[in-house]
Amino acid sequence: MEEPKVSQKSPYRVKLEPGKKYYWCKCGESKTQPFCDGSHKEKGEFRSVPFEVFAEKEYYLCGCKKTKRPPYCDGTHNNI
Ligand code: FES
Numbered sequence: 001m002e003e004p005k006v007s008q009k010s011p012y013r014v015k016l017e018p019g020k021k022y023y024w025c026k027c028g029e030s031k032t033q034p035f036c037d038g039s040h041k042e043k044g045e046f047r048s049v050p051f052e053v054f055a056e057k058e059y060y061l062c063g064c065k066k067t068k069r070p071p072y073c074d075g076t077h078n079n080i
Pocket of ligand 1: 008009010011012061062063064065066067072073074075076077078
C-alpha cells in the first residue's frame with residue numbers, strides 16, 4: 001500500500017465555518033494544504049476526505065497524513 005507524503009510534521013490550524021464542504025488532502029501532495037487540490041489523481045489509490053464542521057472556530061487538521069481520525073490531528077505526528 002502506498003504511503004502518503006508527510007506535508008508537515010504538525011497540524012494545520014485553520015478557521016472553518018459551518019455550511020461549507022471541505023476536502024482534506026490525504027495524499028500529502030496538494031499545494032493548498034491542508035485541503036485537496038486534485039494532486040491525488042497522480043497517486044492512484046488516494047482520495048480526498050470530505051467533511052463539514054458544525055461550529056465556526058479554529059480546527060487542527062492533520063499535516064502528517066497519518067492520523068487515525070481524519071481530517072483531525074490525533075497526535076500521531078509525535079511518533080514520526
Ligand atoms: S499532524 Fe498528523 S496526527 Fe497530528
